[in-house]
Amino acid sequence: MSALRLVLGDQLSRGLSSLRDIDPKNDHVLMVEVHDETTYVKHHKQKIVLLLSAMRHFAEELRQEGLSVTYIKLEDKGNTGSFTGELARAIKKLKPKKLVVTEPGEYRVRAMMDEWQTQFSLPVEIRDDDRFFATPAEFKSWAEPRKELRMEFFYREMRKKSGLLMQGKEPEGGQWNYDSENRKALSSKEKIPTRLRFKHDDVTQEVMALVERRFADHPGSLDNFGWPVTRKTALKALDHFIKDCLPRFGDVQDAMKGGEPFLFHALLAPALNCGLLLPLEVCRAAERAYHQVHAPLNAVEGFIRQILGWREYVRGLYWHVMPEYSHSNALEATRPLPDFYWTGDTEMNCLRQCVKDTMDNAYAHHIQRLMVLGNFALLAGIRPHEVEDWFLAVYADAYEWVELPNVHGMALYADGGLLASKPYAASGAYIDRMSDYCASCRFSPKAKDPEQLCPFTPLYWAFLDRNRKRLSNNPRLFMPYRSLDSMAEGLRVRHLAAADAILAALSS
Ligand code: FAD
Ligand code: DLZ
Ligand code: SF4
Numbered sequence: 001m002s003a004l005r006l007v008l009g010d011q012l013s014r015g016l017s018s019l020r021d022i023d024p025k026n027d028h029v030l031m032v033e034v035h036d037e038t039t040y041v042k043h044h045k046q047k048i049v050l051l052l053s054a055m056r057h058f059a060e061e062l063r064q065e066g067l068s069v070t071y072i073k074l075e076d077k078g079n080t081g082s083f084t085g086e087l088a089r090a091i092k093k094l095k096p097k098k099l100v101v102t103e104p105g106e107y108r109v110r111a112m113m114d115e116w117q118t119q120f121s122l123p124v125e126i127r128d129d130d131r132f133f134a135t136p137a138e139f140k141s142w143a144e145p146r147k148e149l150r151m152e153f154f155y156r157e158m159r160k161k162s163g164l165l166m167q168g169k170e171p172e173g174g175q176w177n178y179d180s181e182n183r184k185a186l187s188s189k190e191k192i193p194t195r196l197r198f199k200h201d202d203v204t205q206e207v208m209a210l211v212e213r214r215f216a217d218h219p220g221s222l223d224n225f226g227w228p229v230t231r232k233t234a235l236k237a238l239d240h241f242i243k244d245c246l247p248r249f250g251d252v253q254d255a256m257k258g259g260e261p262f263l264f265h266a267l268l269a270p271a272l273n274c275g276l277l278l279p280l281e282v283c284r285a286a287e288r289a290y291h292q293v294h295a296p297l298n299a300v301e302g303f304i305r306q307i308l309g310w311r312e313y314v315r316g317l318y319w320h321v322m323p324e325y326s327h328s329n330a331l332e333a334t335r336p337l338p339d340f341y342w343t344g345d346t347e348m349n350c351l352r353q354c355v356k357d358t359m360d361n362a363y364a365h366h367i368q369r370l371m372v373l374g375n376f377a378l379l380a381g382i383r384p385h386e387v388e389d390w391f392l393a394v395y396a397d398a399y400e401w402v403e404l405p406n407v408h409g410m411a412l413y414a415d416g417g418l419l420a421s422k423p424y425a426a427s428g429a430y431i432d433r434m435s436d437y438c439a440s441c442r443f444s445p446k447a448k449d450p451e452q453l454c455p456f457t458p459l460y461w462a463f464l465d466r467n468r469k470r471l472s473n474n475p476r477l478f479m480p481y482r483s484l485d486s487m488a489e490g491l492r493v494r495h496l497a498a499a500d501a502i503l504a505a506l507s508s
Contacts, residue, residue, distance in 0.1 A: 002026035004096035006087065009037060009051045010105050010399055012058040013275035014231075017127035018102040024066050030090050031059050033074040035081035040108075041393040044220035046227065046362035048211050050396050053204040053229040054274055060203075061231075070094075074210065084112055084119065091120050098123040105129075105273075106400040107322045131278055132315060133158050133308060139316025149317065149418060152177065155309030164283050164304055165290070165297075172290070177305065178250070178298035185434060186255035186263070193244040195262050197226025198233045219342055219394060220359045227270050227362075227396060234268075234276035241266045242289050250299030254367050256435035258349070261357035265365045266303070269397035272311075279307050314405035317419060326404060329384055330416030331423075331467055333377075337386040338506050341373070348455060349441035350431050351376060362396035367434065369395075374411025375426055379459040380506060381466075384414040422476040425463055428454030450494065455502050461492065462499030 005018050007029055019029070033055065038048055052074070059071040072079055072086055080086055087099070103126050104110050117124040128135050134142075142157060143149050156176055159165060165172040200208065208222055228234040245264040252264060271277045283304050290300040318325070340346040344355035354368040364373065369391070377387045384407070391407045392398045409419030428445030431454075432438040438445060438454070445454040464471065464484050472481045484492070 002096065003098050003100050004028050004030055004087075004090060004094060005100045006030045006032075006083075007058075008083075008102075008104055008109070009033075009055050010274045011102055011129075012054055012231075013131055013278060014061075015131075015278075016102050016275065017130055018100045022067065024068070027068070028094055028096065029059075029062055029067055029069045030072075030087070031055055031069065032072040032079075032083065032086040034072075034079065034083060034086060035074070036083070038074065038215070041389050042218050043215075044359075044362040044394045044396065045211050045215055045218050045222050046220055046225050047393075047396045047398070048215055048218070049204065049207050049222060049225055050227045050229060050270055050362075051274060052210070053207045054276060056203050056207070057230045074214070083109070084116070087116065087120065091122065096122070098125060100125045100127065102127050102129050105402075107318075108400070131275065133162055133279065133312050134316055136316060136319035139312075140320055143316070143320055148421075150421065151309050151313040151419075154313045154316070155305055158308045158312055162280070162283070162308060164287055164308060165301055172301070173297045178301045179305075181298040182250045182253045182302045184251045184255070186252045186257055186436075188436075190248075190252070192257075192260050192263060195267060196237055196240040197224070198228050198236075200225065204229055220362055224360050228276060231276050234271040237271060238268060238277060238282060238285055241268060242285050242295075246286060246289055246299055246303060247295040248299065250296065250302040253302055254371075254434055256350075256365075256367055256372070256431075256437065258353050258436055258440065261361055261363060261365070263365065267363065270363075272307075273397045273399055273402065279311065283307055311402065314409075314419075315401050317405050317409070318401045321415075321418070322404075325415060325418075326385075326388070326408065328408070328415050330414055331378075331381065331412070331470065333381040333383055333412065333414065335381050335383065335503065335507060337377070337382050337390055338380075341390050347442050348376075349443075350435065350437040353437060358394050362394065364395070369406070370411055370424055371426055371434070372431060372437075374407065375424060376456070376459075378412050378423060378425055379456065379463045380503060381463075382412075384408055384412050387412060416470075417474075422474055423471070425460060425480075426456070427460035428456035431456065450498055453498065455498075458495040458498035459502060461487070461495040462503075465492075465496060 002023060005022060005027060033052055059069050062069050070090060080089065099116060099122055101113060104113060113126055142154060159171060228237045248264045255263060257263065268277060268282060272279060272282065286300050286303050289295040290297060340351065341355060344352050346352050350372045354364050354372045358364045388404060388407045392400060392403045405419055409415045411424060413420060413423040432445045443454040444452055445457055447453045461484055464480055471477050
């Protein structure tokens with residue numbers, strides 16, 4: 001045999017660089033379900049079903065095409081439980097002349113890969129993952145001369161490079177960014193589309209039974225499982241989003257509503273991140289909707305910015321600063337993660353709802369992740385590692401390259417401002433403005449009675465007070481510090497005492 005081509009669970013794209021020049025007669029594809037990957041964090045049950053079912057479907061599609069595929073199932077006899085162990089077995093059996101892989105999404109897997117050539121005494125070709133718009137090397141050369149790394153400027157480079165939403169050298173509509181139009185609250189009359197969920201075929205049912213049996217103690221429920229697990233269904237999900245949701249995506253992108261976990265969001269990150277959809281085709285589909293006057297520019301630019309801007313930027317940053325990045329703890333946060341992140345057992349309605357949505361669907365949308373779940377962890381000073389492991393476990397779209405910068409940098413400011421120009425800290429008033437959660441909460445951001453006052457409010461002021469030395473010189477925090485400093489002394493003391501009591505209760 002000529003080349004052994006290993007395809008990982010988040011590389012399910014036919015055009016993957018490691019498959020591109022495959023010789024069907026002489027080459028062989030290897031795909032492996034392994035214990036280490038299914039348990040390196042306690043993944044939500046839906047995430048494991050999604051990955052294993054999508055892997056099995058993808059392997060079958062390659063076979064249908066006439067390629068030779070070895071597919072190792074999780075409970076196959078002799079499965080060693082690791083990528084390296086399964087490669088060793090396959091190499092012994094198939095005796096390839098070389099190993100071809102596409103670079104992985106996670107640093108820990110890259111470290112394994114870098115050992116393989118020596119370990120197996122075999123040439124190992126690690127190819128770029130060119131499903132992304134920019135390579136890690138391109139990001140590095142953009143980042144190195146800069147004092148500050150800001151997504152907006154990287155995004156503009158990506159717009160020019162891809163030609164997406166460009167009129168020659170100028171941005172479509174004359175502006176690069178229409179975010180100021182995308183912060184509207186949701187009207188109670190807004191009709192929210194019913195989302196497309198996909199039926200479970202035999203393959204998915206078999207994996208669901210496996211997961212219920214083998215991963216019974218993992219978080220989440222399979223009851224609502226409906227993620228696309230094939231390229232065909234992922235394309236249907238894309239089509240549905242563009243037709244039914246994209247036109248309203250922009251205006252109410254930051255809104256939250258109890259009982260409505262999806263609103264107008266794309267729900268495409270799980271398929272994008274395991275390779276069933278490609279970022280370029282998703283952006284092009286959105287751009288077409290703009291040119292066909294189906295969706296307005298603020299929605300389309302806002303959506304494309306998430307993928308061409310944020311998604312590329314966090315990936316570039318991840319590879320630029322790993323592995324040191326994950327060790328920083330700029331705000332010295334040391335409290336353990338409260339149990340309610342797993343159980344939802346809290347009186348704070350916003351947190352209860354966001355944890356419920358997460359456990360029901362392996363999904364919460366961006367503002368729930370950032371301004372409720374992340375914001376609470378930031379204000380309460382929860383240890384970054386514990387928050388990161390939780391986010392990496394519970395979302396169907398979570399891989400370290402995208403989860404870590406979003407949690408460590410964006411939500412927790414644990415990198416001291418490398419990713420975000422200020423912490424995304426907010427009091428209950430913000431959550432009240434952007435959601436209907438507070439209307440059915442036992443607390444209220446407007447309450448005068450300290451027993452009823454929303455816990456986010458004292459925690460917010462205490463956070464600013466505690467981090468004064470580190471944050472008060474940040475020009476973007478001038479107003480909040482001015483408000484804290486002009487607060488009546490009695491009220492300030494009451495807030496700080498209330499925050500102490502909340503934090504003490506958390507620790508106990
Ligand atoms: P939409 O809101 O409809 O956005 C469209 C697409 O844009 C997404 O599918 C995604 O591919 C991309 N996107 C949007 N925002 C981001 C972002 N900040 N970073 C990278 N891509 C983005 N995204 C993940 O894919 N995996 C994660 O593990 C993850 N963890 C996050 C943790 C925190 C604390 C925060 C604040 C954000 C996280 N995100 C993560 C980003 C974002 O919340 C999700 O991409 C989004 O909620 C996925 O849902 P959607 O497909 O409906 O996205
Ligand atoms: C997330 C995941 C899971 C749950 N299981 C597997 C698996 O059994 N086999 C596999 O190849 N990949 C799996 N994955 C995805 C990998 O964790 C992912 O490919 C690496 O983290 C590199 O990004
Ligand atoms: Fe959350 Fe506070 Fe609103 Fe309750 S009152 S839902 S705790 S923001």
